[in-house]
Amino acid sequence: MTNGKDFTMVVETMSHDRSICIRPNLPPYTIENQTVTFNIKNWKGNNGNIPKTLYHWKSHLGNNEEHSSYFNRENLIHVSATGSFTIHLDINTVHTFTTLSTGHKGNHGTPPAPKSFLSILPYHDNFNSYPEYSEARYFADQTGSFEIFDTKSSSHSKVLRQTVLQPVIAWCGASSSPISIIGTRSMTDFNVTIEAMIENGFSNGHVVIGGRTSQGGCTDSYGEGYYLSVYVNGEWSLTRGGNNVMQKGRGLSVGMGNWFRIGLEGRSEGKGGVELRAEFNGVKIAEVKEAKETWSQGWASIGSGYNHAQFDNFYLSIPK
Numbered sequence: 001m002t003n004g005k006d007f008t009m010v011v012e013t014m015s016h017d018r019s020i021c022i023r024p025n026l027p028p029y030t031i032e033n034q035t036v037t038f039n040i041k042n043w044k045g046n047n048g049n050i051p052k053t054l055y056h057w058k059s060h061l062g063n064n065e066e067h068s069s070y071f072n073r074e075n076l077i078h079v080s081a082t083g084s085f086t087i088h089l090d091i092n093t094v095h096t097f098t099t100l101s102t103g104h105k106g107n108h109g110t111p112p113a114p115k116s117f118l119s120i121l122p123y124h125d126n127f128n129s130y131p132e133y134s135e136a137r138y139f140a141d142q143t144g145s146f147e148i149f150d151t152k153s154s155s156h157s158k159v160l161r162q163t164v165l166q167p168v169i170a171w172c173g174a175s176s177s178p179i180s181i182i183g184t185r186s187m188t189d190f191n192v193t194i195e196a197m198i199e200n201g202f203s204n205g206h207v208v209i210g211g212r213t214s215q216g217g218c219t220d221s222y223g224e225g226y227y228l229s230v231y232v233n234g235e236w237s238l239t240r241g242g243n244n245v246m247q248k249g250r251g252l253s254v255g256m257g258n259w260f261r262i263g264l265e266g267r268s269e270g271k272g273g274v275e276l277r278a279e280f281n282g283v284k285i286a287e288v289k290e291a292k293e294t295w296s297q298g299w300a301s302i303g304s305g306y307n308h309a310q311f312d313n314f315y316l317s318i319p320k
Contacts (some may be wrong), residue, residue, distance in 0.1 A: 007051065009100040013089050018061060033090050038097075041083025045099065050083045057096040057103060062185075071096075071105045122317035128158045136160050143168065144178020144303070149310065156195075156259065159310040164265040166306055176242060179303035181213055181256050183316060188212075191319045192300040193263035195312045198232050200256045205307030206231040211266045214298035224295050227303075228264045228278045228286075232256055238278050238286045240294050246276070247286040257271070259312075267319050268293065293313075 013031055020026050044050055056074040077097060079085045089095065098105070117123075117138070127136055130148040139146060139160070149161035162178050183190075191212040198205040206229050213225035226246075230236045232255060237248040254260060263279040275295035277287040300316050 003076060006099045007040065007045070007054075008096065008100065009038070009040075010094065010096050011089065012094045013091055014061070014094075014132075015091055018063075023046050024249055029279035031091055033088070035086060035088045037084055037086045039082070039084040040079070043083075050081070051079055051099050052083070053078055054097045054099060054102060055074075055103060056087075058097075059094040060090070060150070061092045061094070073105075077210075105298055118187070118318070122315065124316075125314045126158075127312060127314075130158065132158070139180045139182050141178075141180045143308075145179070146178070146180045146302075146311075151310070156197075156310070156312050159312045160302075160314070161311070162304045162307070162309045163307070164306060177208070177303055177305050179208070179210075179301055181299035181301045182314075183299045186297055186319075187296045187299065188320050189267040190300055191263070191265040191317045192315070193261060194302060194314045195259055195261045196230070197259045197310045198254065199305075199310065200257055202256060202305070202307035203232055204305065205256070205309065207299070207309050207311075208303035208304045209261070209262055209301070211263050211264055212295045212298035212303040213301040214295050224268055225298050225301065226264065226274075226276055226295070227301075228262060230254055230260070230262055230280065236278075236284060236285060238276065238288060246288045246290075247278075249285060252280050252285070261313075265319050267298070291315075 015031055016026065016029055020064055041050060054077040056077050057071050058069045058074050059072070060068060062068040068199045077085050077087065087095070125136060127148055130136060132148050132150045135150050136146065136148065144162050144164040146160050146162050148158055150158050164178055192211055194209055196207040198207060208227050208229045210227040215224045224241060227242065228236065229239065229240050230252060233272045234252040234254050235248070235250045235253055238246045240246055261281050265277045267275055268290060269275040272293060273289065276288045277284060302311055
């Protein structure tokens with residue numbers, strides 16, 4: 001690496017076992033301690049000369065932190081008049097050779113104590129404080145992409161918009177539909193509401209809110225949790241997981257391009273039971289009691305089909 005003035009070269013000697021990544025599979029290879037001669041005669045600084053010395057930083061990556069060391073400054077490397085230098089390289093080391101004299105090992109202060117998400121509840125976000133196309137604070141997209149969108153409307157200024165219109169090429173079993181989670185996996189009782197709008201052009205579109213979503217990443221798939229789904233044609237369903245329908249109905253005033261508010265509340269009931277209440281525009285549309293709760297805790301979540309959907313005025317609290 002060079003900017004025409006300074007020169008930096010990074011050399012690593014990582015073994016196969018220390019280089020394995022989840023994807024793709026890494027073909028077998030072997031590496032040994034070695035002594036190597038480098039020649040940098042073709043690089044010359046802005047003074048037209050080969051550097052006489054290089055600064056040398058070394059990291060050794062052991063099998064745990066106790067046996068590792070990072071970015072230690074070594075002796076100066078002396079470069080011959082013909083541009084070569086020789087160095088011994090051990091296995092599982094990373095070396096930096098550079099003309100820069102300003103390098104130093106970084107440090108950081110004591111990190112702040114962790115703070116539970118529960119301590120900031122109730123939580124509300126109207127999404128107006130973010131730059132357009134950024135992510136909203138605390139939301140973690142599992143499938144799809146939820147980003148800030150400026151509607152340039154007086155009633156809904158900035159919103160959170162789902163933008164992915166087809167299933168993704170996933171590393172693993174992706175969710176059947178876009179979903180973003182918020183909160184903490186340890187949440188039990190919840191009350192989540194949000195204003196939503198399914199954009200024009202998506203006659204089969206829908207939006208979702210959920211609670212006790214207890215899986216994320218490769219295992220979310222709407223498989224665990226309680227969800228209220230509302231469709232363009234006015235149909236709705238309250239499900240345990242993504243497919244087990246607890247209640248369903250029709251006749252809601254949804255349509256495309258119209259804003260509405262949906263809410264889902266869940267609380268533990270009796271000895272291991274759960275009570276769920278779903279609302280549309282402040283009116284109760286479903287209430288379910290189960291003697292035995294299927295999932296006892298999890299994140300709150302919002303989602304949609306593979307359609308453009310907008311969300312605004314998100315609210316999450318613990319019901320009293």
